[in-house]
Amino acid sequence: MEHTSFGDQRNATFSLAEEDHTLANALRFTLNQDPRVIFCGYSIPHPSEARVNVRVQTTDDPAREVLQDACQGLMLMCQHIRGTFDKAVNDFRTKNLPDNHPSQDMDSD
Numbered sequence: 001m002e003h004t005s006f007g008d009q010r011n012a013t014f015s016l017a018e019e020d021h022t023l024a025n026a027l028r029f030t031l032n033q034d035p036r037v038i039f040c041g042y043s044i045p046h047p048s049e050a051r052v053n054v055r056v057q058t059t060d061d062p063a064r065e066v067l068q069d070a071c072q073g074l075m076l077m078c079q080h081i082r083g084t085f086d087k088a089v090n091d092f093r094t095k096n097l098p099d100n101h102p103s104q105d106m107d108s109d
Contacts, residue, residue: 001094008061009060009064009097010057010059010060010062010063011056011057011058011063011065012055012056012062012063012064012067013053013054013055014053014056014063014067015051015052015053015054016017016051016052016053017050017051017052018051019050019051019052020044020050020052021044021052023052024042024044024054025042025050026074027042027054027067027070027071027074028040028041028042029055030070030073030074030077031054031056031066031067031070034066034070035059036058036059036060036061036066037056037057037058037059037066038057038058038059039055039056039057040054040055040056040057041054041055041057042054042055052098056069057094
């Protein structure tokens with residue numbers, strides 16, 4: 001849900017349901033890397049409520065567009081991290097495969 005003033009599309013507060021600090025802090029970080037963002041912060045209205053309010057103020061572009069761009073950038077970042085992690089796990093498993101030969105140190109009955 002978006003809460004904006006009718007006259008100024010550069011300032012908006014977005015209410016994200018069923019989210020917490022995990023997404024909000026990553027989104028805040030990504031938004032603050034954007035040169036179009038003047039201010040970005042988030043708050044959790046109440047600890048028992050699964051809701052995050054993200055406030056965005058921009059230089060010229062509508063806050064909604066800047067938030068959408070930040071979400072896309074965050075998704076790409078997560079995909080890159082996941083791909084890098086999966087590759088590292090596969091490389092590790094390939095390098096550390098157990099030999100198919102029985103160990104000479106083991107006694108056979």
